Amino acid sequence: MTAQGVVAQGVKRRFGAVEAVRGIDLTAVPGEVTALVGPNGAGKTTLLLVLATLLVPDAGQVTVAGFDPVTQADEVRARMGWAPDVFGLYDNLTCREYLVFCGEAMRLAAAKARTRASELLEVASLTEHADQPVHTLSRGQKQRLGLTRALVHEPEVLILDEPASGLDPRSRVDLRVLLRRLAATGTAVLVSSHLLGDLEELADRVVFVDRGATVGEHRIDQLPTNVAPRPWRLRSLDLPALLAALARTGYDHDEPTPAGVDVRLNGDEAAAALIAGLVRDGVPVVSCHPLGGQLEATYLELTT
């Protein structure tokens, strides 16, 4: 059986002197949301362009929906939806016209393209803007329209480059719900994103890339704990007392801010021990909570 979803092994791609991707391994299986995470310039967009049949990799094996994006581009395109991190929308077309055009470009029959456009406008909550020119949409609305374009032909593999950037909190929740629903119906979803908090609730698996190479691939519920000290934020009614107590016990901490004092701790046990110590010393501690999720901690550990 050919592998479905996305399988990439040892992908390399350089632009002149720049080695944008120098060995990324990644799989995205149907029914799951896979997150691609890494610093700016890590090569995420470049990899996604390879998967989206736009760039030829210099090396490596790639299959998307069971086909080779280089030699069987049309087969891949029929089964894959891609939304870039730029909007790439035409001005002077209404949202509906635009989606109908995209449907026709995907070789849907004219009638089918029209019904699909209406459905997708509903999905993107753009129905009330359906007959408004695209260039009058807000940034987030454009982003949503760009995403729905990738869905016109009901693809089995969905590749999204930073789909959530620029969306308001509610739209981000909507996006999460939409992607989970698509995954539940068997779509392989691959998203690159910098919004780690969102990913924790969205993704099933996460692939970390740094400087063009895969540096970790984990299920989101099996992230390595205690990878490194991570920041916890302490707030106290008596800041000088807190600082004095921290200095006494030799904890490393950042400059205090109005939000509190950040302390680096190795895992939950260390946090519990610190709180116990502070309370024993009579420091009026109000709160102590980890900054960022587990995903962020892992990210900070794995990438540079």
Place this chain on the structure above:
Amino acid sequence: MTPQGIRVVARQEFTIRIRAGRWRWLLSIWFVLLLLVTALLKLSVDNIDTGDAQNKGVVVYGGLTLLMLGLALLVVPSLGAQSVNGDRERGTLATLQVTRLTAGDIALGKFVAAWGTSLAFLAVTLPLVGYCMFLGGVPLLRVLAVTAVLALLLGTVAAFALCLSSLLARTTTSGVLSYLVVFALTIGTLVLFGLGAALTRENYTEVTTCPTEQQLIEQGVPEADRPNILQGCTVSSFASSRTRTDRVWWLLAPNPFVVLADAAPQLPPETAAEKKVRLADEARGISRINLRQADPLGALGRTVRRLRSKPNADGLILSVLTGRGHKPVWPWGLGFDVALGAGALWVTARRLRTPSRVLPRGQRVA
């Protein structure tokens, strides 16, 4: 590549172009300009006493057509010169390339849109052409041929512009280069031809030989005259130099103005009735300009055909006037231009093919 694919792209491009506005203005300015030209030509023709009231349209039409070509060569490059790299800049090209449209669909669709828009400019001038026909002397066949050739030439230029926009990253660069291509086709061919012709200058000795009696008989010279001719003839030779334009005429052939003028069918020769009028005029000592001879298209066409001919084939004055006896230049010129245009489309389609191995320097896909 499918007809539907091409249609989907072309319709999309058309819609965007039309909505982008300014078309009404551009077309109106275009029409008004050519209307003015027509009016001026008509006035100047009216001022010439010709007694040739049937052929007033000939001069007006010729002038109008050549000017229209000149103006169109200024407008058309801008129609396609940002088609591909402009889309790339806006990020819309990649989203088109990941659909099931092929590179050929996209290239041809964009070409059809650019060409179609330029044809709209031609269509707007049809009323003026109709007016020329009404003025008289312009056969329908000539109008059809000229319009077809104009359309092909505009298509060629549109294809060049499109190709440049697919080759170059910047819209401004491709715009400027498209105009350079037009410049090369018009002025460039002229300059090259001039330089080439200068190189073909040769010295030659012309020897006038005496005819034999047999040749005189064949030419139907009356018997009484023959001895005079034979005795009065001396073999002479003189050295001179000449330009062998027949070796470099092809440098001029791709010139759109040359192609258009030469492709316009020559006007029919003087009819018997017209000849009668002319002879009567001449008998009364009136000499009038024959508007047919003043036909700009015909004159240009005859000139380039003569340039193509070998020097000794140019002996007959008649052939200069009618263009007969000379081989046409336009099939070569038009063939060359159209082939180049087709090549440009092929290059465009190649450049649009994805996945791509090399990207233009400093350009991202998305």
